[in-house]
Amino acid sequence: MLAYLRSVVLMRDRIPSFNEYPFNLPAVAAMDGLRFHPKVTYIVGENGMGKSTLLEAIAAALGFNPEGGTLNFSFSTAETHSVLYQYIRTVRGVRKPRDGFFFRAESYYNVASEVDSLGLWQSYGGKSLHHQSHGESFFATFLHRFGGNGLYIMDEPEAALSPFRQMALLRRIHDLVHEDSQFIISTHSPIVMAYPDSIIYKLTSEGVEETSLEETDHYMITKEFVNRREAMLHELFADDEE
Numbered sequence: 001m002l003a004y005l006r007s008v009v010l011m012r013d014r015i016p017s018f019n020e021y022p023f024n025l026p027a028v029a030a031m032d033g034l035r036f037h038p039k040v041t042y043i044v045g046e047n048g049m050g051k052s053t054l055l056e057a058i059a060a061a062l063g064f065n066p067e068g069g070t071l072n073f074s075f076s077t078a079e080t081h082s083v084l085y086q087y088i089r090t091v092r093g094v095r096k097p098r099d100g101f102f103f104r105a106e107s108y109y110n111v112a113s114e115v116d117s118l119g120l121w122q123s124y125g126g127k128s129l130h131h132q133s134h135g136e137s138f139f140a141t142f143l144h145r146f147g148g149n150g151l152y153i154m155d156e157p158e159a160a161l162s163p164f165r166q167m168a169l170l171r172r173i174h175d176l177v178h179e180d181s182q183f184i185i186s187t188h189s190p191i192v193m194a195y196p197d198s199i200i201y202k203l204t205s206e207g208v209e210e211t212s213l214e215e216t217d218h219y220m221i222t223k224e225f226v227n228r229r230e231a232m233l234h235e236l237f238a239d240d241e242e
Helices: 051-061 105-118 136-144 163-177 217-227 227-234
Strands: 005-010 033-037 040-045 088-092 099-106 150-154 182-185 200-205 207-211
Touching: 005 051, 040 051, 051 088, 051 099, 051 150, 051 182, 099 105, 099 136, 105 136, 136 163, 163 182, 217 227
Parallel strands: 040 182, 040 200, 099 150, 150 182
Antiparallel strands: 005 033, 005 088, 200 207
């Protein structure tokens, strides 16, 4: 399987100053570029490390609306995206995707409103996304709008999903990978980031490093909590007991 998006390159020589946002984010300041797995690439890390900023820039550099949606969505409710996309060069594969979507949990309400205003319900399961629960509307997009042979960029898709639905999302990703799709995903969920045929990039205060699921804080903390819940709660609430 060949990647639709092979890599991105940060055009460092054009950046006006690494002392200003978003170029002062450690992950950006230390990055020359990222190569992407032809199936699934994860971008993970603690809050504030720049995951959403980086994913937004990659999507915008490809021509997606920074608030989310397909390449045809041109609405804008707030100009909050950074200028980082202007300094990113995309390296694309020889094949072009037939489908694509930038899914962003933070601004999904705005995308749902645009779907309603354009009367595109049929492509999302035949029901207004606003007339479903948050989790149901998320999954309706994954299930009905993601059609295969596509490049799908997803920022925290687990935000409204139960653990069971997160596993269902993982299965949906698997099905779409087998339909020649490529995913780039930012997530905090160790379930969502468990796809075996993938690359995981961890954003830290030192920059960007490739890692494994078992080495992520998300996995280790979750595992420790499940296996040692009483001990961890005792330590967490220790000050209240003194």
